[in-house]
Amino acid sequence: MSTAPIVKFASKSFTLPNTCVRLRGILDDPSSDIEDMAKVMSLDPSLSAKVLKLANSALFRFPAQVSSVPKALSIIGGEAAYNISMAETANLAFKSFESAQINFDRFWHKAVLNGLIAKALAQQKQIRGSERYFVLGILQNLSELVCATRLPEKYAIYKEIQHEKLPLQAQKDVFGFTFPECSGLILESWHLPDTLSGPLKELTLEHVPSQGFDASLLYIAQAMSHLEQGRDIRKHPAVDIRPLDEIGLKEDDYDIILEFALAESLKIAATLK
Numbered sequence: 001m002s003t004a005p006i007v008k009f010a011s012k013s014f015t016l017p018n019t020c021v022r023l024r025g026i027l028d029d030p031s032s033d034i035e036d037m038a039k040v041m042s043l044d045p046s047l048s049a050k051v052l053k054l055a056n057s058a059l060f061r062f063p064a065q066v067s068s069v070p071k072a073l074s075i076i077g078g079e080a081a082y083n084i085s086m087a088e089t090a091n092l093a094f095k096s097f098e099s100a101q102i103n104f105d106r107f108w109h110k111a112v113l114n115g116l117i118a119k120a121l122a123q124q125k126q127i128r129g130s131e132r133y134f135v136l137g138i139l140q141n142l143s144e145l146v147c148a149t150r151l152p153e154k155y156a157i158y159k160e161i162q163h164e165k166l167p168l169q170a171q172k173d174v175f176g177f178t179f180p181e182c183s184g185l186i187l188e189s190w191h192l193p194d195t196l197s198g199p200l201k202e203l204t205l206e207h208v209p210s211q212g213f214d215a216s217l218l219y220i221a222q223a224m225s226h227l228e229q230g231r232d233i234r235k236h237p238a239v240d241i242r243p244l245d246e247i248g249l250k251e252d253d254y255d256i257i258l259e260f261a262l263a264e265s266l267k268i269a270a271t272l273k
Contacts (some may be wrong), residue, residue, distance in 0.1 A: 001154075001176040003143075003185050010146045011189040014096045019044045020089050023082045024193070037078050038070045041085075051084050053271045058264045059119070059134070076131075083131040086196070087115070087272055090138045099148035101155055107145070110225060111138045112269040116261035118221035124253055125217075136199055136214070137221050143182035147175065166238045167226055168219070172205050180218065208240050216243035224258055 022040045026032040041048050048069050055072040056065060060080075066072045073081050091108065098104055115137030122130040148155040158174040171178045184200030199214035208219075223239050233254055234244055 003177050003182045006143060006146050006150060006182055007185045007189050009150055010097070010143070010186045013146075014093050016190055016192075017044075017085075017089055017092065019047055020082075020085050023078075023085055027078050027082055034070065034073045034078060037081060038073055041069055041073075041081070047085055047088055050088055050272060051081055054084055054268070057268060057271065058260070059116075059131075059268060079129055080131040083135045086135045086192075087138055090135070090142065091272055093142060094145055097145035097149050099145060099152070099155070101148050101152060101159065102145060107141075108273065109265060109269045111141060112272065113261055113265040114138065114140060114221055114225040116265055116268065117224050117257060118218055120257040120260055121217050121221060121247065121249070124249055124257065125247070132195060133214075133217065133221075136196060136218055137225075139183055139187065139196065140180040140200060140203075140218060140222060141183065142179075143186055144179045146186070147179070147182070151175070166223060168203065168205055168222065169238065178203050178205060180222075208242055211243075213246060216246045219243045220247055224254065225261075 019040060023037060026036050026040065041051065051069060051072050052066060054060065055062065055076055060076060062075060066075060076084075090111070094104070094108060094111070115134040118137030119130045119134035122133040127133070147158075154174055158170055161173070162170040164170070165173075168178045168180070175182075180200040180203035184197045184203075187197040187200065188194075199212060199218055202211045202215035203218060204211075208216075211219075219240070220233070220243050223236075224233060227233060227236060227239075233239055234241055234251070
């Protein structure tokens with residue numbers, strides 16, 4: 001099945017908030033600075049409050065309390081603030097495509113759990129800008145809600161078989177594409193940066209050995225959030241070990257990452273909701 005009708009429906013049904021568009025413009029303008037970002041964010045009280053809450057949460061782990069948006073921006077940086085705005089935008093987008101077949105609270109918690117695992121994996125690999133992986137993890141299954149809305153019969157079939165295999169494979173079997181792949185195309189249609197759309201589009205399951213590092217990391221994050229186990233992930237018959245080999249972490253690392261993500265996911269999901 002083609003992703004085109006799903007992407008077209010999503011792009012027409014949801015428009016990015018003006019704050020996100022303006023923040024991206026400021027970041028891409030070399031003459032702009034943190035003060036310009038702070039001015040834009042101050043016009044969005046909800047986003048400002050969430051930036052402060054997240055800056056003081058386990059998502060960043062700063063040693064001292066962050067008390068103002070300008071201070072938060074100076075500490076976490078413009079790109080991190082933009083990614084937080086995208087995390088909030090994801091929640092708004094998800095609500096635009098609510099389906100009777102999906103428990104939204106559970107879906108949102110799972111998305112945040114996936115994002116926290118992806119961010120922690122990136123941190124463990126000492127990758128700069130790990131907040132981007134948090135957003136990528138959240139956005140992986142954006143198209144799941146769209147598919148549930150537009151293709152309810154197919155989605156019902158997917159729900160029946162998703163417990164028999166890993167979600168990505170079940171998605172491929174039922175729809176002919178994976179939800180991350182379709183989500184990446186939706187983000188592309190919204191003209192979001194390739195750093196957000198590109199890794200998702202790579203998660204097609206067709207070229208696992210040649211997919212990029214980011215796609216491999218997201219593959220592992222989704223497998224972990226689905227199985228909710230760390231140490232045995234390499235032993236699970238449905239998990240492709242090639243992305244695990246590329247990530248190259250020790251077995252104990254997965255347990256630590258999952259323990260942290262499970263402990264913090266409900267609080268952070270509530271902060272962004």
